[in-house]
Amino acid sequence: MTRNPAEQLRPxxxxxxxxxxxxxxxxxxxxLKAGFHVVCLSDGRKTMEVAAREQPDVIVLDxxxxxxxxxxxxxxxxSTKKLANIPVLFLTAVDVDSNFRARCLDExxxxxxxxxxxxxxxxxRIRVLLRIKTLQDTxxxxxxxxxxxxxxxxxxxxxxxxxxAIGKMVAGVAHEIRNPLGAISNSAAVLSRDLILEGEDLKxxxxxxxxxxxxxxxxxxxxxxxxxxxxxFTPVEISKLVEDTLILVRRDSLCGPGVNLxxxxxxxxxxxxxxxxxLHQVLxxxxxxxxxxxSGQGTVQIRISTETVNGTPGIxxxxxxxxxxxxxxxxxxxxxPFFTRKVRGSGLGLASVAGIVNSHNGSIDLQxxxxxxxxxxxxxxxxxxxxxxxxxxxxGTNLSx
Numbered sequence: 237m238t239r240n241p242a243e244q245l246r247p248x249x250x251x252x253x254x255x256x257x258x259x260x261x262x263x264x265x266x267x268l269k270a271g272f273h274v275v276c277l278s279d280g281r282k283t284m285e286v287a288a289r290e291q292p293d294v295i296v297l298d299x300x301x302x303x304x305x306x307x308x309x310x311x312x313x314x315s316t317k318k319l320a321n322i323p324v325l326f327l328t329a330v331d332v333d334s335n336f337r338a339r340c341l342d343e344x345x346x347x348x349x350x351x352x353x354x355x356x357x358x359x360x361r362i363r364v365l366l367r368i369k370t371l372q373d374t375x376x377x378x379x380x381x382x383x384x385x386x387x388x389x390x391x392x393x394x395x396x397x398x399x400x401a402i403g404k405m406v407a408g409v410a411h412e413i414r415n416p417l418g419a420i421s422n423s424a425a426v427l428s429r430d431l432i433l434e435g436e437d438l439k440x441x442x443x444x445x446x447x448x449x450x451x452x453x454x455x456x457x458x459x460x461x462x463x464x465x466x467x468x469f470t471p472v473e474i475s476k477l478v479e480d481t482l483i484l485v486r487r488d489s490l491c492g493p494g495v496n497l498x499x500x501x502x503x504x505x506x507x508x509x510x511x512x513x514x515l516h517q518v519l520x521x522x523x524x525x526x527x528x529x530x531s532g533q534g535t536v537q538i539r540i541s542t543e544t545v546n547g548t549p550g551i552x553x554x555x556x557x558x559x560x561x562x563x564x565x566x567x568x569x570x571x572x573p574f575f576t577r578k579v580r581g582s583g584l585g586l587a588s589v590a591g592i593v594n595s596h597n598g599s600i601d602l603q604x605x606x607x608x609x610x611x612x613x614x615x616x617x618x619x620x621x622x623x624x625x626x627x628x629x630x631x632g633t634n635l636s637x
Contacts, residue, residue, distance in 0.1 A: 246273040247366055250292035252283050252309070253327070254301045258351075262296070265355045266362070283309045287319050294365045299328035299340065307343040314344030321372060323365035327351055413451075421448040467511040467595050469620045474508060474540055474551055475501050481519045482538075490527035496535040505540050508551055509620045514592045521585045522555040522612050529559030529610060549618045550598070556611040562604040570602060596620065 249272045253259055259276040266272045275290050277283060280301040287295065295313070299306040306326055313319045326340045329351035337348055346368070347361055424444045478501065485491055526536040536557050543552035562570060571590040593600045596616050604610035 246271060247293040248273045248275060248290055249362060250275045250277065250283075250287060250290060250295045252277045252280055252295065252301070252306075253298040254278050254280070255298070262358070265358065269355065270359050270362075272362075280304050280306070280309055284312055284316065284319070287313065287322065288316075291318075292322060293369055294323050294325060294362050296325045296327055296362070297345075299326055299336075300330060307340050307345070310340070310345050311343040320344075321369070321376070323347070323369050325349065325361060325365060327353070417448060417451055421445070421452065424448060467514055467592075469509045469511055471507045472510040472512045472515060474505050474553075477512065477515060478519065478538065478540060481516055481523070484520070485523050485527070488524065488527065490524065490532070492532045494533040495527065495530065498535060498537045500537070500539045500541075502541040504542055505551055508616060508618045510596055510616065511592075514595070515616075518589050518592050518614070519553075519555075521589050522614075525585065526555055526557035526559065526610070529557045529561075531559065534558045543615055545599070545615055545617075550616050551618070553614040553616070554611060555614075556609065558609040561606045561608045562602065562610050563606045564604075567602055567604070571600075 249266050251259055251262055251266075251274060253262075253276075256278060259278060263274045263276050267274045275286065275292065277286050280298070281303045283295075283297070297306045297309060306328075310324050310326075313322065313324065323346040324344060325347045326345050327349050331350075340348060346365055349358065349361060424441065427441065478499065482497065482499065485497070491497070523536060523538065530536065534557060537554070539552075539554040539556075541552050543550055570586050572587060590600060593614060593616070597620065598614065598616040600612060600614045602610065602612055
């Protein structure tokens with residue numbers, strides 16, 4: 237049975253006893269005198285079922301009942317993960333020796349009372365158990381939060397170490413390739429200028445020049461990722477930055493006649509402290525990814541608004557498309573360096589975006605499903621506490637809010 241809101245605010249006490257007269261008396265005491273929500277049960281064999289349903293704060297359990305005894309029921313309770321932390325107060329009208337009392341406590345009991353028991357003492361014992369449970373619940377919650385933070389920090393440090401090693405390796409490889417690539421590009425430029433090429437020869441030369449340029453651009457991306465420049469924060473007018481970025485987007489080959497760009501900027505979105513060039517890079521990467529996702533036919537939405545997160549004022553930037561979407565299994569990897577599903581691509585676009593966002597003390601998250609488009613939600617604070625920050629130091633941090 238579902239408890240009403242008023243009952244949910246009161247501690248729930250489950251009373252398990254085969255004596256109906258005792259149940260009525262104790263229910264009256266606990267309910268009317270103390271204001272507890274009381275659940276009575278005369279069949280000890282149903283204790284597990286009722287406790288799982290009611291999730292009581294304290295269980296008052298008779299020692300001797302038909303079918304099974306209190307210590308056995310207590311052992312069952314304590315062996316069940318969802319019920320193990322509920323305090324159990326044993327009650328008995330029969331004189332028991334110290335060995336039996338010890339058994340009750342060994343099976344997980346928290347306190348022991350002999351009938352007849354005074355109302356005030358019973359209430360006092362239950363209130364003590366309630367205070368203990370509250371403290372234990374708080375400690376468990378804080379322990380779980382601390383363990384989670386420790387795990388997140390350990391993962392963050394591990395990722396930073398990994399990314400630093402990757403960056404160092406990439407920088408070395410890129411420098412090794414850069415010089416011979418420069419020689420190839422220059423030679424191709426001289427040959428294309430001095431030779432008269434036709435047909436297949438001309439096509440091959442165009443491929444050489446084009447692929448050299450593409451490879452040079454990829455190497456530059458690698459080097460920027462390995463040794464990112466420091467952020468230089470200045471006042472940036474977001475609406476103007478979006479407008480300038482869209483001028484370039486509309487001239488891109490991906491933005492054909494079948495593409496619909498929808499832009500919504502709230503009037504009160506003003507100036508924030510940011511690195512304008514880095515923020516332009518974020519917008520460019522997100523919008524261009526959206527254009528690639530819709531393959532020339534579809535809608536890309538850009539929405540800018542004010543948003544306060546954890547008491548900090550900032551701006552919300554959403555880039556959404558109605559393209560092919562991103563499979564759920566890829567969500568946790570899309571911001572990792574070198575992860576890509578594209579036939580051509582370095583896999584550094586979204587990793588760079590994540591690094592820039594984190595260097596601005598912001599956050600970014602993804603909502604997407606295969607075949608249902610993708611929605612990137614970016615948040616940046618209005619002001620920055622630090623004068624500058626290295627983007628490379630932020631890779632591997634928690635991206636989602």
